[in-house]
Amino acid sequence: MxxxxxxxxxxxxxxxxxxxxxxxxxxxxxPGCQEMAGSVEQGFEATVVQKIGPVxxxxxxxxxxxxxxxxxxxxxxxxxKGGPAGFAKGxxxxxxxxQEGGTLLEYAVEAKIxxxxxxxxxxxxxxxxxxxxxxxxxxxxxxxxxxxxxxxxEGGEATEKKGWLKRIF
Numbered sequence: 001m002x003x004x005x006x007x008x009x010x011x012x013x014x015x016x017x018x019x020x021x022x023x024x025x026x027x028x029x030x031p032g033c034q035e036m037a038g039s040v041e042q043g044f045e046a047t048v049v050q051k052i053g054p055v056x057x058x059x060x061x062x063x064x065x066x067x068x069x070x071x072x073x074x075x076x077x078x079x080x081k082g083g084p085a086g087f088a089k090g091x092x093x094x095x096x097x098x099q100e101g102g103t104l105l106e107y108a109v110e111a112k113i114x115x116x117x118x119x120x121x122x123x124x125x126x127x128x129x130x131x132x133x134x135x136x137x138x139x140x141x142x143x144x145x146x147x148x149x150x151x152x153x154e155g156g157e158a159t160e161k162k163g164w165l166k167r168i169f
Contacts, residue, residue, distance in 0.1 A: 053128075055120065
């Protein structure tokens with residue numbers, strides 16, 4: 001199953017890139033993620049609970065960031081085993097392009113499944129995979145943009161700092 005889409009995120013490419021590398025942001029954005037530990041360099045171990053059609057499973061697996069071009073692109077690759085339910089694995093190729101008012105985030109996702117969940121049929125699987133990818137990137141956008149909060153700078157003018165960005169800048 002393959003899908004691609006894009007989103008304009010109202011944040012600088014540097015801020016979007018920093019969020020992609022932040023394990024807490026990734027954990028918050030992966031649908032059903034219960035726990036995540038590790039680092040960008042070594043990869044992450046994750047536990048994700050998903051319901052796919054009538055099958056609910058806990059997947060334990062690994063998430064790696066590969067093909068990293070700092071500030072521009074990377075591939076997020078994940079693979080999980082859900083016991084008798086089967087397995088799921090996939091890649092999301094991400095590209096960032098500066099744009100007026102923010103950053104264009106383009107992504108292409110490829111997902112593969114096997115085992116009991118694969119028996120549900122491609123229409124169900126494709127729908128679930130599309131929904132999970134959309135959830136991840138929608139949540140990622142909302143975490144990076146965060147709620148706008150007005151503050152005053154030294155000149156007395158109002159400036160905005162977004163929720164997640166306050167932790168970094």
